[in-house]
Amino acid sequence: MTVGLDGSPESAAAARWAADEAELRGASLDLVHAEEWLENPPLPVTTAEERRQWAEAVLRDTADETRRVHPSLKVDTRRVGGLPSLALAHAAEDSDMLVLGSRALGSVRGFLVGSTGAGTVVEAVRPVVLVRSLDRGDNPPDGARDRGPIVVGVDIHQRNEELLAFAFEEASRLRCPLVIIHGWSLPPVLSYAPDLDPGVQQEMAHGITTALDEMISPWHAKYPSLQVESRATIGQPAIQILDAASTAALVVVGRRIRHSAFGTHIGPITHAVMHHAAAPVAVIAHE
Numbered sequence: 001m002t003v004g005l006d007g008s009p010e011s012a013a014a015a016r017w018a019a020d021e022a023e024l025r026g027a028s029l030d031l032v033h034a035e036e037w038l039e040n041p042p043l044p045v046t047t048a049e050e051r052r053q054w055a056e057a058v059l060r061d062t063a064d065e066t067r068r069v070h071p072s073l074k075v076d077t078r079r080v081g082g083l084p085s086l087a088l089a090h091a092a093e094d095s096d097m098l099v100l101g102s103r104a105l106g107s108v109r110g111f112l113v114g115s116t117g118a119g120t121v122v123e124a125v126r127p128v129v130l131v132r133s134l135d136r137g138d139n140p141p142d143g144a145r146d147r148g149p150i151v152v153g154v155d156i157h158q159r160n161e162e163l164l165a166f167a168f169e170e171a172s173r174l175r176c177p178l179v180i181i182h183g184w185s186l187p188p189v190l191s192y193a194p195d196l197d198p199g200v201q202q203e204m205a206h207g208i209t210t211a212l213d214e215m216i217s218p219w220h221a222k223y224p225s226l227q228v229e230s231r232a233t234i235g236q237p238a239i240q241i242l243d244a245a246s247t248a249a250l251v252v253v254g255r256r257i258r259h260s261a262f263g264t265h266i267g268p269i270t271h272a273v274m275h276h277a278a279a280p281v282a283v284i285a286h287e
Helices: 009-025 048-069 084-091 115-123 161-174 198-222 237-245 268-276
Strands: 002-004 029-034 075-080 098-104 128-132 150-153 178-184 228-234 250-256 281-286
Touching (some): 002 009, 002 084, 009 029, 009 048, 009 098, 009 161, 029 048, 029 084, 075 084, 084 098, 084 115, 098 115, 115 128, 150 161, 150 237, 161 178, 161 198, 161 281, 178 198, 178 237, 228 237, 237 250, 250 268, 268 281
Parallel strands (some): 002 029, 098 128, 150 178, 150 250, 178 228
């Protein structure tokens, strides 16, 4: 497990979340500080020596606290150089996942995934988990784990193997329910038809529900004891996922790997979930 640290409360929350996850997986924890990681340093740091001392103090203090809470967990620290998004993605290449912090937008219901965090999500081939640091009464503070379900958003028209593998394995590991969501809309030509036969919509809904059930059937067979709920509902997928995420322990969404420098690297649904879900968000790269 790799954690990107920048000295912020959000990265400290990410370290706490990752330490719990590493202990569940029987994995070690790698605390990493990437040079130039900070967009807005919490204190003025000027010289190279001051930056080095400050980064080492952040790593040392976080490692000490993690070892205090998880005495059996192997914790390593290191500093890496280069463009932070690339450096963090490279540092996590051999890890189960990369965990980063993201911060709330004040009183606005939303979160800020900075350019480094968003850039790292685009560059990383390993799962990236974004963790909040919250103090609202209805959410677990400082990266603590909620006992709610894992929520995964899927598209029955795309590949979902990587998302489902991650979500089912994580739900099995945490022994929590799994909610699988596919949001869909009527074709525009039908949406504006005033005399649309209700049976047409029902037939479409039945076909989509059947396709969703068939897609997850092999995973049911692999994890027979896991409590799984599938939902194929009309509505914007991001809104459907965010509604379910309000009580989730973790939200899982996908990102298609694009080998071209052009085009969108994070789709609109994943982008919306990254910026608005209060629960930790796992972004899974897939072809």
